[in-house]
Structure formats: C-alpha cells, structure tokens
Amino acid sequence: MNAKNFDADVVIIGYGPSGLAAALCLGQYGIKTIAVERDREIYPRARAVTVSDWTMRCFQSLGLDQELARDMDPTCALRWLTPDGHQLMRMDFPPSRLGPHPTSYAIYQPVMEETLRRANTRHAEHVDVRYGVEMTGIEQDAEGVNVVTRDLATGQTRTVRARYVLACDGGSSLTRERLGIRMIGETRDVRWVVIDGRVKRWWPERHILTFWSDKKRPVVDIALALGNHRWEFPLEPHESESDFATHDQLWKLLGTLGVTPDDVEIHQHAFYRHHIRHAERWREGRVFLLGDAGHLMPPWAGAGMQSGIRDAFNISWKLREVLRGRLPNSVLDSYQAEREPNVAFYTGVAIQLGRIIQQQLSEEELAAMAPKPGVPPPEPPLLMNPWYEAGWLRGAPLPTSAVGKMVPQPRVANARGQLCWLDALLGDGFVLLGDGIDPASLLTAQEKADWDALGARYATVLSAEQRGSQASDIVDLDGSLLAWLRSFGTRAVALRPDRFVAAADGSGLGVPD
Numbered sequence: 001m002n003a004k005n006f007d008a009d010v011v012i013i014g015y016g017p018s019g020l021a022a023a024l025c026l027g028q029y030g031i032k033t034i035a036v037e038r039d040r041e042i043y044p045r046a047r048a049v050t051v052s053d054w055t056m057r058c059f060q061s062l063g064l065d066q067e068l069a070r071d072m073d074p075t076c077a078l079r080w081l082t083p084d085g086h087q088l089m090r091m092d093f094p095p096s097r098l099g100p101h102p103t104s105y106a107i108y109q110p111v112m113e114e115t116l117r118r119a120n121t122r123h124a125e126h127v128d129v130r131y132g133v134e135m136t137g138i139e140q141d142a143e144g145v146n147v148v149t150r151d152l153a154t155g156q157t158r159t160v161r162a163r164y165v166l167a168c169d170g171g172s173s174l175t176r177e178r179l180g181i182r183m184i185g186e187t188r189d190v191r192w193v194v195i196d197g198r199v200k201r202w203w204p205e206r207h208i209l210t211f212w213s214d215k216k217r218p219v220v221d222i223a224l225a226l227g228n229h230r231w232e233f234p235l236e237p238h239e240s241e242s243d244f245a246t247h248d249q250l251w252k253l254l255g256t257l258g259v260t261p262d263d264v265e266i267h268q269h270a271f272y273r274h275h276i277r278h279a280e281r282w283r284e285g286r287v288f289l290l291g292d293a294g295h296l297m298p299p300w301a302g303a304g305m306q307s308g309i310r311d312a313f314n315i316s317w318k319l320r321e322v323l324r325g326r327l328p329n330s331v332l333d334s335y336q337a338e339r340e341p342n343v344a345f346y347t348g349v350a351i352q353l354g355r356i357i358q359q360q361l362s363e364e365e366l367a368a369m370a371p372k373p374g375v376p377p378p379e380p381p382l383l384m385n386p387w388y389e390a391g392w393l394r395g396a397p398l399p400t401s402a403v404g405k406m407v408p409q410p411r412v413a414n415a416r417g418q419l420c421w422l423d424a425l426l427g428d429g430f431v432l433l434g435d436g437i438d439p440a441s442l443l444t445a446q447e448k449a450d451w452d453a454l455g456a457r458y459a460t461v462l463s464a465e466q467r468g469s470q471a472s473d474i475v476d477l478d479g480s481l482l483a484w485l486r487s488f489g490t491r492a493v494a495l496r497p498d499r500f501v502a503a504a505d506g507s508g509l510g511v512p513d
C-alpha cells in the first residue's frame with residue numbers, strides 16, 4: 001500500500017467509553033476517523049457508577065451534557081458507616097465550580113454508552129463505525145499505521161491505514177500486547193461480587209452513596225441511575241464464585257443489609273478483582289493507549305471510566321492541531337505527561353478510599369483525618385479542581401499559579417447582555433482572557449503572532465458593574481472568574497481548548513514550547 005494512501009486520519013480500536021469519547025471529539029472536529037469494535041452490542045454490565053462535573057464539562061463541549069443528564073441522578077453525599085450504622089465519615093458534595101452540573105452524578109453505564117453511540121451517528125460523515133470488526137494486527141512506519149481488521153461475521157480481513165491510532169481496546173488490549181508494552185503494577189487477590197438490582201420500592205437514604213466499612217466484609221452500596229442499585233461484596237478467603245452462583249446465595253449477602261426480594265429484583269451479578277496497573281508507556285510512535293488499555297485502578301474513586309474519557313478529550317484536540325499543521329507532532333508527547341500523573345493521583349485516592357472502606361487505616365491516620373476544632377478541614381482530594389502538573393504548559397504549574405489548572409465556569413453575559421455559561425463564549429479553540437484589559441496588549445508582537453497562528457481569540461473579562469464595548473467582552477456576573485484570576489495574581493491567562501490554562505501573565509503568556 002502506498003505510504004500516503006490513507007483510509008482515515010485516525011483509527012480508533014475499541015468503542016467503549018474511551019473510544020466513544022474520542023470518536024465524538026474527532027467527529028466534532030471533522031477529522032476522518034474509522035472506529036472498529038469487536039462487539040455489536042453494548043457491554044451490558046453497569047461497571048462505572050458515577051461521572052463528575054469535569055467529565056460533564058467535557059460532554060458539554062460536545063453539546064451532549066443535557067441529553068446525558070436526563071438519564072443521570074445528582075449524587076449529594078458519600079458516607080462511611082460501620083455495620084451497626086455508626087457514621088465514621090461523610091462528604092457532602094459542594095456546588096460545582098466547573099459549570100452548570102452538580103459535582104457528581106449517578107449513572108447507568110450501558111444507557112450512557114447508548115446515548116453516546118446515538119450522538120455519534122450525527123458525525124457519520126466523518127466517523128465510520130465498524131461493529132463486529134476486530135483488530136488483529138498493527139504495524140507502523142514513519143508516516144502512518146496499518147491496522148489489520150477481521151470482520152467476525154464473514155471472516156474477511158482488511159488493512160486500513162491511518163496517520164494515528166487510538167487504542168481504546170480495554171484492560172486486555174491486544175494493541176498494547178502487539179506493541180510490546182508491559183502493564184506495571186499489581187492485581188489484588190480478593191475477588192468481589194457485584195450485584196445489580198432494579199429497585200421495586202424506595203428505602204430511606206438510598207440515594208446516599210454508602211460504604212459499609214468493615215475489616216471482614218465491607219460493602220459498597222450505591223444508587224445507580226434509572227432505578228437501579230448496586231452492591232459490591234468481597235469474597236472471604238474460604239469462599240469461591242460457586243458459593244454465589246444463584247440468586248438464593250446472593251440474597252443471603254443482601255439480607256445482611258436488610259435488603260429483600262420486596263426491595264429489589266436482582267438482574268445481574270459478576271465477579272471481579274481490583275487492578276492497580278498502568279502501561280509502561282502510553283505512546284508508541286503514532287499509536288496512543290487510552291482508558292483501560294493504558295491504566296486500571298480500583299473502583300473506589302469512581303474514576304476509571306472517567307479517566308479514559310478525559311484521556312480522549314486530552315489527545316483529541318492535540319491531534320486536531322497536529323493534523324492541521326498548527327502544532328508539531330512533539331506536542332502529542334504531552335498526552336502522557338499530562339494524563340499519567342492525573343490518573344496516578346486518582347488511583348492513589350481510590351486506594352486510600354479502599355483502605356477506609358476495609359478499615360485498614362492506622363490509629364495515626366485516623367487521628368490525622370479527624371476534624372480539628374477551629375481548623376477548616378482540608379479539601380477532600382476527590383473534590384479538588386482539575387489540574388495538570390506537567391505538559392503543554394508555559395512555566396511551572398505551581399499551586400500559586402493558574403498554569404495547568406482548569407478555569408472555573410461561571411454564568412456570564414456577552415457584550416449584547418445575553419446570559420450564558422462561560423464555555424459557550426470560549427468555543428473549542430484557544431482563548432486569552434484579560435482581567436479588565438485586552439490580553440493581546442500584554443503580548444509581544446511575536447507572542448501575538450504565535451497565538452494568532454493557532455487561531456486564538458482575545459477577550460476582556462469585565463465585572464458586573466461594567467458594560468463592554470467589544471463584541472468579545474465577557475461580563476463576569478458573580479465575580480468568581482475575576483476573583484479566581486486575582487487569587488493567582490495574574491492579569492491574563494491563555495486557555496487551551498480543554499479549558500486548562502496553558503500560560504499566564506507573570507510566568508509568560510506566550511504559546512508553550
């Protein structure tokens with residue numbers, strides 16, 4: 001095949017949540033994409049249970065947040081109880097700073113995937129989804145990647161050639177294996193049984209995500225969206241899967257929580273073990289690992305699927321800029337530089353939450369976590385605003401700098417006085433925001449030319465007392481955006497398409513290298 005003869009710019013292998021999110025982004029950007037998915041049907045087990053405001057902001061950028069939210073329920077709190085009902089800890093979700101959505105939602109993963117699949121048919125002109133087709137081989141050269149696929153119905157094999165490949169083929173990724181990339185880490189011995197039920201009758205506080213903390217038999221007890229409920233129990237060392245093969249055996253477990261066939265109808269159960277693993281590298285030439293193909297974490301932080309979706313949003317705008325010739329190929333290295341520490345952070349949070357649930361914390365750790373009179377409690381790690389600590393950023397992303405942080409999303413008004421959320425005015429490109437000044441006025445001629453070459457726009461943020469004179473002006477109605485900029489002592493920031501600050505006045509407002 002001629003080296004320049006491309007079937008697509010990007011091939012996506014695997015069409016689970018990570019592949020779907022990537023296909024939606026690339027479709028929105030008008031990038032010619034082929035997605036291959038082995039299974040025709042959506043995986044029926046509800047694995048992921050939550051999405052956060054960050055993930056919903058990603059979907060907002062695709063115009064899908066409202067549609068998805070229709071099948072989700074806001075989550076108000078998490079709590080840790082002992083088996084006799086004593087509350088060890090509780091975390092109420094504060095209002096989100098990232099936009100119009102609650103901080104956390106309960107979802108029902110198969111329905112969410114169904115909505116995303118349906119939404120992607122809008123991009124059929126750019127995204128060709130091939131169901132019942134598996135990837136069997138992959139090889140690359142300096143200019144592109146050849147992906148060998150097999151149609152499972154006909155057995156027919158084909159080779160498709162693309163400039164880049166996104167491997168979204170899950171935890172047992174064949175792409176990763178073919179590229180010779182090792183998964184580093186461990187798989188825990190304990191096997192868990194996950195029971196999903198349809199709720200027949202409501203019970204008090206069902207909506208509070210509850211971890212029954214216990215050394216021997218901790219339980220995860222979660223309301224899922226659309227009238228579903230989930231329990232997760234660890235098997236004890238002397239137990240095996242055959243001890244929980246029938247509904248009668250599962251009812252014995254649920255009965256320990258007082259749940260009976262009058263409350264729910266069990267509709268499926270499965271066994272799984274926790275993995276704490278990541279790929280030793282996330283990029284091999286023109287192939288990138290996303291989602292479970294690149295990293296696996298225990299479910300306690302509810303961040304596994306979301307990390308894959310965020311991977312997709314991170315790599316997609318970078319691919320767009322590289323394919324347009326506006327950023328060099330080397331910018332794609334920032335994908336792992338940004339996403340890996342972020343995934344490691346949530347993996348650490350998940351491990352720590354798991355230790356609380358399994359009552360593995362030492363006396364010292366418990367004492368350190370206990371509320372101290374007169375001292376405001378530290379922000380729970382799960383609720384920290386998104387940030388990147390390295391990557392396509394200018395200057396060091398220090399705690400005292402806006403660089404690397406996601407900009408908040410308040411309600412704003414445009415110059416004509418129309419009200420909207422900030423992201424509606426930001427669009428999907430680069431935007432420089434100035435506190436009461438034109439951010440372009442802070443740039444050297446070369447810096448301005450560099451941002452112009454990326455199609456950047458420039459907007460002045462005004463307070464609610466001021467009236468704009470430029471069409472691009474943004475009025476910060478509740479003052480939270482200006483307060484956020486001032487908390488870092490910066491007059492202007494440069495935002496990337498994913499709403500993270502690439503550069504800030506003070507540490508250099510030019511395009512990152």
Ligand SMILES: Cc1cc2nc3c(=O)[nH]c(=O)nc-3n(C[C@H](O)[C@H](O)[C@H](O)COP(=O)(O)OP(=O)(O)OC[C@H]3O[C@@H](n4cnc5c(N)ncnc54)[C@H](O)[C@@H]3O)c2cc1C
Nearest residue numbers: 014016017018038047048049135170291292302304305306
């Ligand atoms: C019990 C449990 C609870 C969880 N709870 C949460 C939670 O609350 N929040 C959260 O964010 N995450 C959670 N997760 C994790 C979450 O479900 C996964 O991280 C997520 O589904 C991974 O998405 P993915 O697209 O990367 O991989 P997958 O969903 O595994 O999708 C991979 C796709 O690739 C396809 N494929 C594989 N090989 C090939 C091939 N060779 N050719 C073509 N197609 C191929 C597969 O058919 C599949 O459709 C949980 C997981 C479990 C098990």
